[in-house]
Amino acid sequence: RKEVEQDPGPFNVPEGATVAFNCTYSNSASQSFFWYRQDCRKEPKLLMSVYSSGNEDGRFTAQLNRASQYISLLIRDSKLSDSATYLCAVTMEYGNKLVFGAGTILRVKS
Amino acid sequence: DTEVTQTPKHLVMGMTNKKSLKCEQHMGHRAMYWYKQKAKKPPELMFVYSYEKLSINESVPSRFSPECPNSSLLNLHLHALQPEDSALYLCASSLGQGVYQPQHFGDGTRLSIL
Numbered sequence: 001r002k003e004v005e006q007d008p009g010p011f012n013v014p015e016g017a018t019v020a021f022n023c024t025y026s027n028s029a030s031q032s033f034f035w036y037r038q039d040c041r042k043e044p045k046l047l048m049s050v051y052s053s054g055n056e057d058g059r060f061t062a063q064l065n066r067a068s069q070y071i072s073l074l075i076r077d078s079k080l081s082d083s084a085t086y087l088c089a090v091t092m093e094y095g096n097k098l099v100f101g102a103g104t105i106l107r108v109k110s
Numbered sequence: 111d112t113e114v115t116q117t118p119k120h121l122v123m124g125m126t127n128k129k130s131l132k133c134e135q136h137m138g139h140r141a142m143y144w145y146k147q148k149a150k151k152p153p154e155l156m157f158v159y160s161y162e163k164l165s166i167n168e169s170v171p172s173r174f175s176p177e178c179p180n181s182s183l184l185n186l187h188l189h190a191l192q193p194e195d196s197a198l199y200l201c202a203s204s205l206g207q208g209v210y211q212p213q214h215f216g217d218g219t220r221l222s223i224l
Binding site for chain 2: 045087091099100
């Protein structure tokens with residue numbers, strides 16, 4: 001079983017739609033959780049840290065479910081510019097070793 | 111614009127060449143990282159430096175040699191690479207090596223081995 005798993009998609013959605021991604025992790029000792037977005041041939045950019053209480057930043061909402069070992073990202077009112085690959089990342093219990101999921105491709109169409 | 115700067119942006123080298131990748135940040139971060147990313151795959155951790163000392167080496171072949179001359183700079187020295195080493199090499203930094211510190215990435219060096 002992979003340490004961090006994501007549905008690769010692609011998710012094809014119209015502008016204005018709400019879309020949600022899930023990411024599961026296998027190590028119950030995982031400490032911290034992040035969502036990154038990566039555009040084609042660019043570097044990953046930090047989108048959000050994910051906290052136990054859940055957090056929101058504008059149109060983006062992240063949730064953590066430790067009992068079921070998954071994190072989620074909800075994007076409301078999708079924009080064309082949201083088209084990218086969304087990577088979830090989990091920090092293991094030692095150091096700051098960040099393990100990435102394979103990424104979920106989002107395509108927002110007009 | 112990214113606050114982690116990597117040079118060069120692109121590098122083509124032969125299998126017998128020696129070259130170096132450079133990474134610089136001026137955010138006062140004390141942890142720095144090297145990742146390798148193949149096409150359509152996620153980044154994979156190679157090395158972690160914390161307070162200028164190597165803290166994690168993910169069993170990377172010795173043809174990759176990291177160096178951290180000071181808290182702002184991180185180098186990756188390359189020697190006798192193989193074609194399968196062609197990839198995007200990403201540098202990242204974080205405030206510390208604490209597990210809750212998010213990592214910020216540079217825009218990478220795209221490396222091609224002939």
